[in-house]
Amino acid sequence: MIAVLVVVVVVLLSQGLLKSLNYFETVDQALGQRASLGTKVIRLEGVVEPGTISRTNAGASFTLTGTRSNHVFVSAQGSPPQLFQANIPVVVVGHFVSSTSLDFVGTQIMVKHTSNYIAAHPNRVKAPNGTTR
Amino acid sequence: MTRMLQRLLGPVTLASLALTAWLGLWVTPPDRVQGDLARLVYVHPALAWVALYLSFGTATIASVLYLWPRTRSVTADRVAVSAMEVSLVFILLTLATGSIWGRPTWGVWWAWDARLTSTAILGVFALAYLALRRANDDPTQRARRGAVFAILTAINVPIIHFSVLWWKTLHQGASVLTSTGQLNVHGSMLWTMLIGFVGFTLLFFWLLRERYRLEVKRDRLVASTVDEALAQRRREGV
Numbered sequence: 001m002i003a004v005l006v007v008v009v010v011v012l013l014s015q016g017l018l019k020s021l022n023y024f025e026t027v028d029q030a031l032g033q034r035a036s037l038g039t040k041v042i043r044l045e046g047v048v049e050p051g052t053i054s055r056t057n058a059g060a061s062f063t064l065t066g067t068r069s070n071h072v073f074v075s076a077q078g079s080p081p082q083l084f085q086a087n088i089p090v091v092v093v094g095h096f097v098s099s100t101s102l103d104f105v106g107t108q109i110m111v112k113h114t115s116n117y118i119a120a121h122p123n124r125v126k127a128p129n130g131t132t133r
Numbered sequence: 134m135t136r137m138l139q140r141l142l143g144p145v146t147l148a149s150l151a152l153t154a155w156l157g158l159w160v161t162p163p164d165r166v167q168g169d170l171a172r173l174v175y176v177h178p179a180l181a182w183v184a185l186y187l188s189f190g191t192a193t194i195a196s197v198l199y200l201w202p203r204t205r206s207v208t209a210d211r212v213a214v215s216a217m218e219v220s221l222v223f224i225l226l227t228l229a230t231g232s233i234w235g236r237p238t239w240g241v242w243w244a245w246d247a248r249l250t251s252t253a254i255l256g257v258f259a260l261a262y263l264a265l266r267r268a269n270d271d272p273t274q275r276a277r278r279g280a281v282f283a284i285l286t287a288i289n290v291p292i293i294h295f296s297v298l299w300w301k302t303l304h305q306g307a308s309v310l311t312s313t314g315q316l317n318v319h320g321s322m323l324w325t326m327l328i329g330f331v332g333f334t335l336l337f338f339w340l341l342r343e344r345y346r347l348e349v350k351r352d353r354l355v356a357s358t359v360d361e362a363l364a365q366r367r368r369e370g371v
Contacts, residue, residue: 002285005285021247021299021300022247022300022301023244023245023246023247023300023301023302023303024301024303026301045301080240081237081238081239081240082237083166083167083170083237083238083240084240088166091303108240108241109240110239110240110241110244110303111238111239111240112239112303112305113166113167113238113239113305114166114305114306114317115305115306115307115308115317116166116308116317116318117164117167117171117174117308117317117318117319117322117323118164118165118319119161119162119163119164119165119319119320119321119322120162120163120164120165120168121162121165
């Protein structure tokens with residue numbers, strides 16, 4: 001009985017089950033395999049680039065950045081979650097417009113916040129360069 | 134001394150949970166990114182800690198002790214079933230508070246990522262364990278099968294713990310038990326979180342003790358009803 005279980009687990013592992021448990025593709029990964037992705041619906045993760053957010057009646061459009069200065073231009077429908085803002089990592093459900101395009105059509109935005117908890121200091125002044133003091 | 138500690142368990146639990154609520158809701162500052170939503174950090178991780186490690190862990194260790202011939206005892210079996218029931222309650226609370234937290238921050242009530250899915254599976258395992266025990270009237274067989282099942286399903290606990298490292302998940306990584314040893318919670322928020330951990334840990338022991346006592350009473354009741362039935366049959370001259 002236990003031997004059967006072990007065999008099943010090993011088979012599943014070797015079949016790449018563990019890889020498929022990833023919830024999203026990063027911008028870098030998605031661009032790397034864009035040709036094969038085509039217009040398949042995926043979950044795309046990246047950081048919202050500051051200054052690129054424009055909110056529309058239907059939703060929002062913004063640029064997602066990967067780690068190697070890769071960019072994807074997202075236009076997503078539906079109102080974004082309340083934490084949606086510049087510089088925050090998000091996961092967008094949607095698809096590329098074509099297998100060569102950098103345009104991504106989203107149907108849902110999820111905010112993937114970090115595990116850092118730091119007190120907000122509303123009275124601090126924000127300097128023009130973005131730092132607070 | 135022990136008796137006094139036992140008596141204090143309930144009041145100290147309530148006091149530390151009340152302290153957590155007061156610190157969490159009024160004293161600690163809002164978070165830079167999440168604002169007031171971050172206050173769930175004083176509750177949700179502590180519930181998960183009790184659900185996965187304390188209760189499921191206790192149930193697993195008690196199951197091992199039961200299966201090991203030298204340490205086999207009714208006590209171990211009672212502890213196992215009591216801890217598993219407490220675990221189920223805390224798993225459900227973890228999923229509920231996580232969902233309530235996820236809706237405003239992530240934007241969704243639920244995501245089928247590795248952390249959430251594996252936790253839900255653990256909940257199903259806990260339910261299955263309790264169902265398995267109900268399906269069997271023979272105390273020895275029930276205890277043995279339950280123990281084997283608990284130990285097999287405990288493999289899922291480290292999977293849940295490392296899921297946020299092994300796979301890309303929507304769920305955030307660790308804040309306190311990080312792989313680098315770095316603390317990601319700051320100042321009074323950290324203290325409040327740790328007091329919350331103490332409070333919910335005490336709550337686990339309190340619930341476990343009460344549930345254990347219930348199990349003892351239930352066993353006695355079953356034994357006495359069997360004795361009574363036998364005595365009645367004798368009186369009837371069967």
